[in-house]
Amino acid sequence: QSLLTQPPSASGTPGQRVTIPCSGSGSNIGTSRVNWYQQPPGTAPKLLIYFNDQRPSGVPDRFSGSKSGTSVSLAISGLQSEDEADYYCAVWDSRLDGWVFGGGTKLTVL
Amino acid sequence: EVQLVESGGGLVQPGGSLKLSCVVSGFTFSGSAIHWVRQASGKGLEWVGRMRSKTDDYATAYGVSLEGRFTISRDDSKNTAYLQMNSLQTEDTAVYYCVSGQWQLKNHMDVWGQGTTVTVSS
Numbered sequence: 001q002s003l004l005t006q007p008p009s010a011s012g013t014p015g016q017r018v019t020i021p022c023s024g025s026g027s028n029i030g031t032s033r034v035n036w037y038q039q040p041p042g043t044a045p046k047l048l049i050y051f052n053d054q055r056p057s058g059v060p061d062r063f064s065g066s067k068s069g070t071s072v073s074l075a076i077s078g079l080q081s082e083d084e085a086d087y088y089c090a091v092w093d094s095r096l097d098g099w100v101f102g103g104g105t106k107l108t109v110l
Numbered sequence: 111e112v113q114l115v116e117s118g119g120g121l122v123q124p125g126g127s128l129k130l131s132c133v134v135s136g137f138t139f140s141g142s143a144i145h146w147v148r149q150a151s152g153k154g155l156e157w158v159g160r161m162r163s164k165t166d167d168y169a170t171a172y173g174v175s176l177e178g179r180f181t182i183s184r185d186d187s188k189n190t191a192y193l194q195m196n197s198l199q200t201e202d203t204a205v206y207y208c209v210s211g212q213w214q215l216k217n218h219m220d221v222w223g224q225g226t227t228v229t230v231s232s
Binding site for chain 2 (some may be wrong): 002035037039044045046047050051056086088090096097098099100101102103104
């Protein structure tokens with residue numbers, strides 16, 4: 001059972017906007033910055049969003065991150081078929097003294 | 111191009127040991143932390159641990175589920191990091207990734223290797 005809670009699945013049609021939430025607590029999201037990772041099938045994860053809402057170079061601005069209290073969200077607008085992947089949130093937990101990942105959300109583009 | 115390449119995975123019997131390597135190229139590895147992350151087949155990502163840079167006294171931290179069986183080390187002169195795994199159990203079967211970063215992400219998980227597979231089985 002992960003300290004970070006994500007829905008196991010999400011879906012949308014091409015062009016739609018989809019939001020993936022990640023809920024934590026005061027010892028992790030409440031006090032540290034969150035990163036998001038995208039993992040298409042059969043590939044290594046890739047950094048998608050860092051420090052809650054920053055995009056690395058090369059990541060389309062269709063992807064955005066936000067934070068409120070002990071929760072964060074990843075939003076994907078203009079959904080495309082290549083967005084079909086697993087998405088993970090990750091953050092440092094001060095109580096565990098280690099990084100924790102959310103359980104992952106499998107995004108399906110219908 | 112920033113690149114991390116893991117090696118050393120394979121089949122090992124329960125109770126055995128294995129040492130993974132991760133060669134980093136394309137940036138100044140010595141100034142960055144190195145993380146190890148694993149993923150069992152069909153499961154999510156699990157943080158194994160990390161070692162910070164010399165500037166941060168090579169501080170280490172490990173996932174709580176590992177019970178002190180794993181040790182991370184590094185040789186900055188060879189741009190290489192290692193993961194020593196002892197008392198391996200079937201539950202340790204997974205793809206193991208090394209991950210690092212640079213600049214403002216030097217202590218974060220930014221660039222990932224392609225992974226190396228560890229199978230613990232009799």
